[in-house]
Amino acid sequence: MTHHSSINGCLSADETAIQDVILSETSTFSEGDFEGWKACWLPHESTHIVYVSENAGLCVLRGWTEACKHMQHVFETKLQCNNTHYDKYDMAISIDDNSAIVTFDSTATGAEGIFTDTYETRFMRKTPQGWKIAHSNVIVKVRKQSSVAxxxxxxxxxxxxxxxxxxxxxxxxxxxxxxxxxxxxxxxxxxxxxxxxxxxxxxxxxxxxxxxxxxxxxxxxxxxxxxxxxxxxxxxxxxxxxxxxxxxxxxxLDDVVERKLAIAQTVFGLSEGQTNVARHVASGQGLKCIANELGISVNTVRTHLTRIYEKTGVNSQTALVRLLLSVA
CATH class of the missing domain: 3.30.450 (Beta-Lactamase)
Structure with a gap:
């Protein structure tokens, strides 16, 4: 696993210590080191961990007892993210006596090619054992297969x-x-x-x-x-x-086209052959390419297109694609 971070300007001793704790929390999590991960946190019932993502919604771990128990299960069952590369950037640290607020953006790439982009906040407390994380917010912005253009x-x-x-x-x-x-x-x-x-x-x-x-x-x-x-x-x-x-x-647009075609086929009464031609047209293919893909002649493709135009009321491939992609 590789891990990089960036912060503007020279760091004070406290800022360096805070950044080290944040990086250590991420690396120990990824490496499955529960004791190392636990050492980064403030063991107090005011400690919270908050995750927000489009797919999973909101998850709040309230208090160190709940958070520690839940995360120990995550470590033991190896549910933590299988990321191979991390970047933290635009990190800003604001310190007031024994408290600090840290904000940063973070990206991670997993072994399966999944790309994750997050906006994160940490509230830190300075203890006799050093700086500890007292509150963590992780908001997932993007989590997509990196192979999708x-x-x-x-x-x-x-x-x-x-x-x-x-x-x-x-x-x-x-x-x-x-x-x-x-x-x-x-x-x-x-x-x-x-x-x-x-x-x-x-x-x-x-x-x-x-x-x-x-x-x-x-x-x-x-x-x-x-x-x-x-x-x-x-x-x-x-x-x-x-x-x-x-x-x-x-x-x-293959995923978009498939959803729209399923509706368009019913709305306009397209045959299976006409739907197949429409699918390739909407994917940006020309007549010769469509003919080769479907194993039919170019004239047969034109015949299907003519029937599609009659059923949909359009008269060009451009208008057809615009119509298909606008179907509710």
């Missing part, structure tokens, strides 16, 4: 996070690239659509804006953006998701 942009449209799968994909992507720190489409008209969509998504980066959006739309902001049809007959499309005060751009 996606990136995140901030309110101004600048890329603030990518994974290796995305970087590899963008080196030879026929439609998208990163230029001057921003995601761009390679055609001016398409780029205008993309930038407009990113700007619109940024309106919901705030907590209260997103809360109101969810109340009015029965779910968080999720918007497919269809740019147009390429020279090869493929449809250029991405999906925008807003969470954690950022817009996430997803390039691989």
């Amino acid at each position: 996606s990136l995140a942009v901030d309110r101004s449209g600048h890329v603030i996070w990518t994974n290796e799968a995305t970087r590899e994909k963008l080196t030879s992507h026929p439609v998208f690239s990163i230029s001057s720190g921003r995601l761009r489409a390679n055609r001016l008209a398409w780029d205008k659509v993309l930038q407009s969509a990113l700007k619109n998504a940024s309106l919901y980066h705030g907590h209260f804006e997103m809360t109101r959006f969810i109340e009015q739309n029965d779910g968080p902001f999720r918007c497919p953006v269809v740019l147009g049809e390429t020279d090869e007959g493929c449809v250029a499309v991405v999906c925008l998701n807003v969470r954690d005060s950022a817009t996430y751009v997803q390039f691989d």
Whole structure:
């Protein structure tokens, strides 16, 4: 396991000691060293451990008795995170006599390729045995398979996070690239659509804006953006998701397409063959590629498309993808 941290400026003796405790708590947890982990904490009933994540919701361990018992079970059953690399950055330490508040961002990559991004807070107390953690808040922002191609942009449209799968994909992507720190489409008209969509998504980066959006739309902001049809007959499309005060751009839409197709097949009465063609069109494939994938002729693909157009009321692949991805 590797572990790195960053903090601005020179550290005082207390700041160094505090940082060492925080890093030790993480490393002993990952290594399965329960006694080492326990030594980082204040053994008092005012001690709390709080976890918040989208998947698991809220978990609060109230008091050292409950926290210690629960965490001992975690260590004994080896339930702790199987992470191989940690980074803590933007760490800020504020000390007042024998108390301190520490905030930082943290990222971790697991052996299974799962990427985790968290915002964390520690309340520290200075004891005769040194600085101890009295309260811990861990808020999980992102926990995704790092093999899924996606990136995140901030309110101004600048890329603030990518994974290796995305970087590899963008080196030879026929439609998208990163230029001057921003995601761009390679055609001016398409780029205008993309930038407009990113700007619109940024309106919901705030907590209260997103809360109101969810109340009015029965779910968080999720918007497919269809740019147009390429020279090869493929449809250029991405999906925008807003969470954690950022817009996430997803390039691989297979999961989105499958959910939408299941609804569209029923709504429009698509046959199995028509649904298969629509699936490949929505995934950005051209007619020849679709024919090869399905083992049929290009003319048969065109026939299926004609029937799909008649049933859905659209007359182009671009319009079809836009319709399919907008199905509720």
